[in-house]
Amino acid sequence: MTELEMQEYFPKVFPKMFSGKYGGISCGLGWFNILNQLCQNIQSHLDWKPEVEQVVVQQVKEKLGSLRFYCDGGDDYTRGLIRMAESMSGVTCESCGNPGETRHGGWIHVYCDHCELEHQTEKKI
Numbered sequence: 001m002t003e004l005e006m007q008e009y010f011p012k013v014f015p016k017m018f019s020g021k022y023g024g025i026s027c028g029l030g031w032f033n034i035l036n037q038l039c040q041n042i043q044s045h046l047d048w049k050p051e052v053e054q055v056v057v058q059q060v061k062e063k064l065g066s067l068r069f070y071c072d073g074g075d076d077y078t079r080g081l082i083r084m085a086e087s088m089s090g091v092t093c094e095s096c097g098n099p100g101e102t103r104h105g106g107w108i109h110v111y112c113d114h115c116e117l118e119h120q121t122e123k124k125i
Contacts, residue, residue, distance in 0.1 A: 006032055014039045016046075016054055017071075023059035028094035030115075031067055035060065038069065038085040042078050052078070065108035066090045095119075 001009070007025055011018035017039055025035070042055050053073035061068050067089035069082045093100030093112040100110040103119075111119060 001029060001032065003029065010039065014043055017043060017057050020056045022057050026061040027067060028062065030093045030095045030097035031089050033097055034067065034085050034088050034092060038081060041081050042074070045077055062094060065102050065110050
């Protein structure tokens with residue numbers, strides 16, 4: 001999957017959540033599974049709790065080495081799901097999805113050892 005395909009995937013698969021004007025998805029493909037599971041869990045909860053306001057995504061991005069999921073609507077449960085996903089991103093390689101750790105040196109990112117080595121090699125070129 002490419003970043004463009006990821007951009008197109010979420011509005012297609014979760015049309016209720018991505019129905020508004022949103023700022024797009026700006027994070028690495030390694031967090032796709034976290035984001036996909038988060039959206040599935042949120043929408044499943046909302047489908048069972050029609051009294052809860054529909055979550056509408058405003059923006060999804062990487063900030064300071066972890067996922068940020070900005071939205072309107074939801075309840076305490078959905079906010080807990082979002083915090084859990086954001087926390088999981090802090091130990092998941094943003095590039096490949098393997099276990100990772102926070103790396104410094106300019107921008108803060110979460111990379112596994114392999115992706116960190118690739119990133120450092122690219123910076124030297």
